[in-house]
Amino acid sequence: MSPSLYTLIEASLPADRARTAIEAPDRSRGPRIWSFSDLLDTTARYAALFVRLGLSRGDRVALQTEKSPEALAVYLACLRGGFVFLPMNIAYRADEVDYLVGNAEPALVICDPSLEPVLSEVCTRRAVPNLLTLDPDAGGSFIDAAAGVTGEVEPAECAADDLAAILYTSGTTGKPKGAMLTHGNLASNGLALRDSWRFTEADTLLHALPIFHAHGLFVACHCALLSGAKMIWLRKFDREDVIRELPRSTVFMGVPTFYTRLLSGEDFSHAPVSHMRLFTSGSAPLLAETFEEFRARTGHAILERYGMTETGMNTSNPYDGERRPGTVGFPLPGVEVRVMSDEGAALGAGEVGGLQVRGPNVFRGYWRMPEKSAEEFTSDGWFRTGDVAMIDADGYVHLVGRAKDLIISGGFNVYPKEIEELIDDMPEVLESAVVGVPHADFGEAGAAVVVLRAGRHLDEAALIARLKDKLANYKVPKRAFFVEGLPRNTMGKVQKNLLRENYRNACEAG
Known part of the structure; x- marks a missing residue:
C-alpha cells in the first residue's frame, strides 16, 4: 500500500x-x-x-x-x-x-x-x-x-x-x-x-x-x-478583483477568456504583473493573437498546456525554453504521447492523426461503463484522446481539433482549426468557429461562425473569397454567419455541438 x-x-x-x-x-x-x-x-x-x-x-x-x-x-x-x-x-x-x-x-x-x-x-x-x-x-x-x-x-x-x-x-x-x-x-x-x-x-x-x-x-x-x-x-473571475490581487501573487492560472478580458482595458499592463513568475492557460485553445498581445503588453509569455478530464495534464510548454504560441508543448514527465493514423500506424513529425497518451495520469475507466472504457483504449494500453494532433520536428504538440469536429467533405478530411486560424488572422475578425453541416452533394460541408471586432465590417462573400485564395476549394466553408458571440461552456470551450445544431440546415440548398 x-x-x-x-x-x-x-x-x-x-x-x-x-x-x-x-x-x-x-x-x-x-x-x-x-x-x-x-x-x-x-x-x-x-x-x-x-x-x-x-x-x-x-x-x-x-x-x-x-x-x-x-x-x-x-x-x-x-x-x-x-x-x-x-x-x-x-x-x-x-x-x-x-x-x-x-x-x-x-x-x-x-x-x-x-x-x-x-x-x-x-x-x-x-x-x-x-x-x-x-x-x-x-x-x-x-x-x-x-x-x-x-x-x-x-x-x-x-x-x-x-x-x-x-x-x-x-x-x-x-x-x-x-x-x-x-x-x-x-x-x-x-x-x-x-x-x-x-x-x-x-x-x-x-x-x-x-x-x-x-x-x-x-x-x-x-x-x-x-x-x-x-x-x-x-x-x-472578476477583472477588477484579479487586477487588484495580481501584485500580491506569483502565479495565475486561467482559461483563454480570462486573458482576453484582462487585455480588454488599457489599465492592464506590465505594472501589476511585474513580479509575477508564471501565467498558464488551458481548458480551451489560446489564440496566438492573444498570446502575442499579452506578451507585448506585460512581457510575460503565457504557458499553454493540454489535458482532459480523463488524463489530467498530458503536455506543457516548457517553463525554461520557448513557449510556442499555437502549441501545447511537450509531454510531461512520465507521460507518453503518439500520433496514429486511422489504420493504427504510428505517424512521423508533421503528420496529422489521432493523439494517444499513456502514463500513470491516465484514468481507470468510465464509471459503470466497462464496454465504453474498453473502446477508448488500444490493445497495447494507450488512451485514445479523441483529439487530432501533429507533433512537429522539434517535438512540440499541435492540436488540430477534436476527432468529432473533423469534417469529411466529398471524401476529403477537413480540419476546422486550419480554417479558423486563417479566419482569425483577418483584421476584422475577433474569433471564429468552423463546424460541419449536412450538404446534399458533399455529404458534409463547412460553415463558419464568425465574431467581428467592434466597428468592423466583413460580409460572407468577402470572407469566403479570401479563404479561396489560401485553401484548397474542398476546405473552404460553403457558408459564413456573423454573430455577437460564440456559445461557450463554463470553462470557456466553444460548444460546437450547439453550432452544429443551430446551423445544420445552412447548406440545405446545396
Whole structure:
C-alpha cells in the first residue's frame, strides 16, 4: 500500500502550519484567512462527520455548491477518509443532477441552500441517505452538523489504483460519462506539474477558477497544496478583483477568456504583473493573437498546456525554453504521447492523426461503463484522446481539433482549426468557429461562425473569397454567419455541438 494523496499533500505542507493556506477576499466583510492548520483541522472534522453519517470507504460524496474554502475541505476530507469525491457544476439543472446522482449513487449530497428543494426531490427519488447544505459564507446544515464533531479519522492508506474522484465529462453526444480518477492518477500528475512549473512554498497562486472542474480543483489546488504555496481564493473571475490581487501573487492560472478580458482595458499592463513568475492557460485553445498581445503588453509569455478530464495534464510548454504560441508543448514527465493514423500506424513529425497518451495520469475507466472504457483504449494500453494532433520536428504538440469536429467533405478530411486560424488572422475578425453541416452533394460541408471586432465590417462573400485564395476549394466553408458571440461552456470551450445544431440546415440548398 502507498500513502493516499491526502497523506502526500499533508507531508508537502510547510513545517509552520500557522502560515496562510487560503486567503478569500471579501469586499464587504474583509478577507477570510485559513492557515494550513485550519485547513487540516477542518478536513479532519469533515472526514469524521462522514463516518458519523454512516459512510464507508469507497462511498461517493457529491458536492454542488459555490466555491468556498469549505468546499475544498470537503474534497480533502474525501481523500483523507478514502471516500470518492463527485463535484457537480453549480449550473447543472434538475435533470442533469438527477442523472449524475442516479448514476454515481452517492451516500451524501452537499448542496447550496438555494438548490435544496430540487436536490431533496432527487435524493428522495434516488434513495440517497444524506442531504446537507453548504453556502459560500460558511453557513448551512453541513457546517452545523460538523461543528460538534470530535474524533479523528486516520488518513486512509490507498493503493495507487484506489478511486479518489469521479468527474463527469461534458460529452457532446449521449449521457455524461464518469471518469474514474485514482489516487495514483492525481498524485503523479500533481507532482509532475509542481516540479515542471517550479512551485514552492514561496509562491502565491491567484485562484479564480471554479473547483467543480479538473483545471481549478486538480491542476491549481494540487500545485499549491503539494508545494505548500498560499492561495488567494476568488469565488469567480472578476477583472477588477484579479487586477487588484495580481501584485500580491506569483502565479495565475486561467482559461483563454480570462486573458482576453484582462487585455480588454488599457489599465492592464506590465505594472501589476511585474513580479509575477508564471501565467498558464488551458481548458480551451489560446489564440496566438492573444498570446502575442499579452506578451507585448506585460512581457510575460503565457504557458499553454493540454489535458482532459480523463488524463489530467498530458503536455506543457516548457517553463525554461520557448513557449510556442499555437502549441501545447511537450509531454510531461512520465507521460507518453503518439500520433496514429486511422489504420493504427504510428505517424512521423508533421503528420496529422489521432493523439494517444499513456502514463500513470491516465484514468481507470468510465464509471459503470466497462464496454465504453474498453473502446477508448488500444490493445497495447494507450488512451485514445479523441483529439487530432501533429507533433512537429522539434517535438512540440499541435492540436488540430477534436476527432468529432473533423469534417469529411466529398471524401476529403477537413480540419476546422486550419480554417479558423486563417479566419482569425483577418483584421476584422475577433474569433471564429468552423463546424460541419449536412450538404446534399458533399455529404458534409463547412460553415463558419464568425465574431467581428467592434466597428468592423466583413460580409460572407468577402470572407469566403479570401479563404479561396489560401485553401484548397474542398476546405473552404460553403457558408459564413456573423454573430455577437460564440456559445461557450463554463470553462470557456466553444460548444460546437450547439453550432452544429443551430446551423445544420445552412447548406440545405446545396
